[in-house]
Amino acid sequence: MKIVVTIKLVPNPNAEKRIDPQTKRLVRTGVETVLNPYDEYALEAALQLKERAGGDTTVTIFSMVPDSLKEGLRRALAMGADDAVVLSDEALEGSDVSATAFAMAAALRTLTFDLLVVGGLTDDSSTGAVPGALAEHLGLPCITNARKVDIKGDGIEVERETDSGYQTVHGPLPALLTTALTFGEPRYASLKGIMGAKKKSIASISLQDLALDRPVGASGSKTELRSFAPPPVRGKGQVVEANDGLSGAQAIFDFLASKRLV
């Protein structure tokens, strides 16, 4: 079984983010790049499946990323993925969601896989629109928000996290799966994994290899960022002092009741 996991490299979520007022794009230079945290859950799901399926099951990482940053994927290889493929091309710069998903789908078509595991969201742009667009371009059934997945017969059985509980669904393969944050904590890379990752392959695909029939990058992007503003500064909190737990609880209850929250 061949599993491909999409991983976006994003600016460290703890770093202060800045948008360049000229280009209206997120400033990525000078900021540490890390694996998109949501994608670590997708990788964890794939690695768990690989462990259970055994045999010749492989996990390949796919990322659309500038060539200069691709080494950031070594961490995913150290966690246990077998190899990585990147789509890198300067002409992809400025791609919006539509152009990104179109280019990613074209590159993914060059790989053979039974299951494509995609994180539900990115930490930097957070549209959550890429998985559905990929499924549409690739003609794959899309099962979202998985908290558990297993191979059943010639398909997959998935527990999907919902607002009120979970659903169990069955789908054929090949399929696209997105993972929920309840899948289970992503594993740490072991020292052996870190050493082994140095020798694993990161292959590159460029736009020339894909012969796309529509433009991508800034010229192929119809989305325009018109304006942006920092979030409003948080107002001062209200401190309630109480002599004991009971009067503290009462004060909290009165406060919530005054806001009609209880």
Ligand SMILES: Cc1cc2nc3c(=O)[nH]c(=O)nc-3n(C[C@H](O)[C@H](O)[C@H](O)COP(=O)(O)OP(=O)(O)OC[C@H]3O[C@@H](n4cnc5c(N)ncnc54)[C@H](O)[C@@H]3O)c2cc1C
């Ligand atoms: C006008 C415009 C210009 C932009 N220019 C740039 C730019 O120059 N550089 C830039 O980096 N971004 C740019 N962006 C942002 C870029 O379009 C989005 O980051 C991209 O479309 C993915 O959307 P998302 O991050 O919201 O993904 P989501 O839909 O939130 O992601 C869901 C999942 O899709 C997968 N995924 C998404 N993107 C990738 C990827 N690149 N590689 C592998 N897996 C992925 C991940 O598994 C992720 O968990 C631009 C956006 C706009 C609107």
